[in-house]
Amino acid sequence: MSYQADVVIVGAGVVGLAIASEVAREGREVYLLEKNETFGQEQSSRNSEVIHAGIYYERDSLKAKLCLEGGSLLYQLCEKNGIAYRKCGKIIVATNDVEAEELEKLYRRGRDNGVPLKMLSRREMGQLEPNMRGVAAFLSPTTGIVDSYALMRYFLGKARGNGAQIAYKTKVIGIEKVLGGYEVIVEDLSGGFSFMTRVLINCAGLYSDQVAEMAGINIDEANYKLHWCKGEYYSVSGGKNKLINRLLYPVPVGTISVGVHICFDVNWRMRLGPLFYYVNEISYQVDDSRKEAFLESSIMKAVPFIEPSDLEPETSGIMAKRLGAEGGFLDFIIRHEHDHGLPGFINLVGMESPALTSSPAIARYISHLLDEILES
């Protein structure tokens, strides 16, 4: 063990990249270690690319706070740095009376979180989305979409510009607490080596529970265990993207996700998804076997102009979720683990949606935490 770093970040997804871009500076040795050949190959490049407004999350939770702050920072940095985005807005639509009651509750939750929302009259629904069907709906004008690859490239450039070093094909396989920091053991093309860092930041996405465990945290007791949840998308062809002007979401049923929705990328390519289900292994393959479930999803009732023949299985992403006692989802874990006997070790676990949206705010949050640790 010969080399000494100030900060090591594990994982070059959007969260690790955003953090590296924020914490790197002259006189600070910052390293970003990534097991894949390049950045952003996992959750961060396989998602809906939605800049969420902050509607769904419990009041005062990290998800609510960081999503609201992150969304607004994201729009500013996209505008300033030429990253493609669209502040297109979204409509959440109820297609029956039972959903309409839930819609009302969701509207109040969003408003309580400080999200600007507008309940729509039937006439306004028809004006905004003449081809949409539904019994009630509200508009979220601050929801949008971002080119997630361009965003990550921006964070990477800024991190490098500020002096961070990035090592690809470098997998963290062990962490030892040593005097004054951590010995990080890595596997790379040369075989492997280890080095010392004062601060270690775990942004390992789907594997962040495993990285926490490497440092000696009991992930069952701490409730850090992650469950992999695969979300499949269908492409929608036939020029149907011209019939809708904004993102369209259903009223969420259950807790697994915000529901199969109509999403667009910045070039207005239309997709339907993600349809989520739990998996034990990583495979991004998609086939036609879940088409019936897509056709029966609530949002399809709102877009009767989409025919089954317009749909083609397209892509998928896998999300890292923590589960609550009743199967409900929990908040992000963003924690300095000094009370687990691990000063200088920061965990980011369960960084599911809306972590893409929240990434610039998460980076600021970590930067403050890091300053406190390095100054103490």
Ligand SMILES: Cc1cc2nc3c(=O)[nH]c(=O)nc-3n(C[C@H](O)[C@H](O)[C@H](O)COP(=O)(O)OP(=O)(O)OC[C@H]3O[C@@H](n4cnc5c(N)ncnc54)[C@H](O)[C@@H]3O)c2cc1C
């Ligand atoms: C289907 C789907 C739809 C989504 N839609 C949205 C959305 O619309 N809006 C939104 O805000 N969020 C959305 N999300 C969530 C968002 O994509 C994630 O929250 C975000 O990308 C998490 O970023 P990350 O950097 O934490 O994780 P990741 O992108 O998974 O990055 C983690 C990185 O760590 C690396 N790594 C892991 N273990 C090691 C190791 N031992 N050594 C070195 N490197 C390691 C991995 O290779 C990976 O590159 C969605 C997610 C999914 C799956």
